[in-house]
Every structure is written in C-alpha cells, then in structure tokens.
Amino acid sequence: MVHLSSAWLLGGPLGLFLMVPVLMAPTPSSLCTPLKTLNDSLSYRKRYMKHNFPINYGIRVHYEEIFKLSNISWMRVNVEGLDELTLQRLWFQVNQGILKKLIRVMPERHPSRRYTAELETRLRDAEGVFVLAHPAEVFQQELPESVQDIWDQLTEEPEKVSSWRYATPKSLMDNLCRTMHCLFSECFTTEAQHDYCDRSHWRKGKKNVNTKS
Numbered sequence: 001m002v003h004l005s006s007a008w009l010l011g012g013p014l015g016l017f018l019m020v021p022v023l024m025a026p027t028p029s030s031l032c033t034p035l036k037t038l039n040d041s042l043s044y045r046k047r048y049m050k051h052n053f054p055i056n057y058g059i060r061v062h063y064e065e066i067f068k069l070s071n072i073s074w075m076r077v078n079v080e081g082l083d084e085l086t087l088q089r090l091w092f093q094v095n096q097g098i099l100k101k102l103i104r105v106m107p108e109r110h111p112s113r114r115y116t117a118e119l120e121t122r123l124r125d126a127e128g129v130f131v132l133a134h135p136a137e138v139f140q141q142e143l144p145e146s147v148q149d150i151w152d153q154l155t156e157e158p159e160k161v162s163s164w165r166y167a168t169p170k171s172l173m174d175n176l177c178r179t180m181h182c183l184f185s186e187c188f189t190t191e192a193q194h195d196y197c198d199r200s201h202w203r204k205g206k207k208n209v210n211t212k213s
C-alpha cells in the first residue's frame with residue numbers, strides 16, 4: 001500500500017518533469033520557421049549571386065555538391081533503405097559546404113559577402129532546429145552505403161579530390177532553393193498543391209515566357 005501511494009505521489013511531479021522537455025523540444029514542423037526565413041533570403045539570390053559576379057563565373061565544387069532535384073528523384077528510386085531524413089541530412093551537409101566555399105572565395109569587401117554569410121547563418125539556424133527536432137539516435141544510424149560514399153566525398157581533403165566541377169553561384173543557390181522546397185515541402189505548400197520535386201514546376205515560369213514570345 002505504502003509503496004503504491006508513494007509511487008502515485010511521485011507520479012504527479014515526475015510526470016510534469018518528463019513533459020517539460022517534450023513540450024520544449026522543437027518538432028519537425030518548427031523547422032518551417034527558419035526554413036521560410038532562409039527562403040525569404042533566397043529571393044534575392046539573383047541580385048547577389050549573379051549580378052555581382054563576372055558572367056559565367058564558376059566556383060570549384062565537389063561533384064557531389066551539384067545536388068539537384070534530379071539527384072533526389074534518382075536516389076529515391078535507386079538507393080535501398082533511403083529515407084527522407086537521410087536526404088534532408090545530406091541536403092544540409094551539401095549546402096553548408098557550398099556556402100562555406102562561396103564565402104571563402106569572396107574578398108572581404110565583395111558586395112555579396114554579407115548576403116552569403118547571412119544565408120550561411122540561416123542555414124545553420126535551420127540545421128540546429130532540425131537536429132533538435134529528432135532523437136539523437138537517428139543521427140547515429142548507419143547511412144545507406146551509397147549515401148555514405150557521397151558523404152565521404154563531400155568531406156574529402158581538397159588535395160585528395162581527383163576531379164572538380166565548376167558551377168555558378170546562382171545555379172548552386174537555385175539548386176539549394178529547389179531541393180529545399182522538395183525535401184521540406186510541408187513547409188512550403190500553399191492551397192494550390194505544387195509538386196516541388198517535379199522539375200517542370202520550376203520551369204513553368206520560363207516556359208510561359210517562351211510560348212508568349
């Protein structure tokens with residue numbers, strides 16, 4: 001009897017304590033706030049990532065840093081045991097690396113440097129929420145082998161990389177933006193249902209212009 005009642009007494013406050021972290025931990029949907037902030041910043045990408053650079057200026061990136069919608073659809077079909085969380089982790093990893101590279105090649109007084117640093121901060125803020133919103137164990141799970149290979153390439157020392165690709169800052173930011181909409185579509189859906197993972201969604205604007213002219 002005594003045992004039972006003390007357990008019951010404990011249950012009250014203990015239950016409360018247990019609930020506090022649950023209530024305070026960000027949920028996957030709280031990720032939408034920082035991602036939308038990032039999306040807002042990305043709307044200036046043409047000005048800062050194209051106009052402030054020489055025409056066709058490309059930065060040197062890893063093959064794996066060209067991470068587009070087509071990569072996502074290819075991986076969804078071909079990588080066994082791939083889940084959305086893995087793709088989302090890869091997205092953060094790839095784009096954090098790209099933004100760091102961009103900042104590194106810009107002189108201190110480059111007119112796009114502050115903008116790029118802001119994107120980097122916002123991506124990092126989103127990543128912080130992303131990490132807190134999931135149990136730590138999920139980040140320790142083994143990645144599918146082909147994803148692990150990509151991961152290893154991304155973190156390879158520059159002198160060990162045998163071939164590079166060149167990409168314009170604007171195209172890299174377009175990839176970042178489109179794949180963000182695709183992988184975190186629950187944050188970006190409006191009443192009109194869009195398939196952000198479908199490349200034709202992003203071409204629509206351009207196509208209309210072409211058919212009108």
Ligand SMILES: *[C@@H]1O[C@H](CO)[C@@H](O)[C@H](O)[C@H]1NC(C)=O
Binds near residue numbers: 036040042
């Ligand atoms: C994302 O940014 C674009 C402009 O680049 C804007 O049209 C769109 O409404 C934004 N989406 C959200 C959910 O904030």
Ligand SMILES: *[C@@H]1O[C@H](CO)[C@@H](O)[C@H](O)[C@H]1NC(C)=O
Binds near residue numbers: 063065066071150
């Ligand atoms: C995406 O696809 C391109 C071309 O097919 C490839 O070079 C690149 O490594 C892929 N990126 C990732 C992250 O898989």
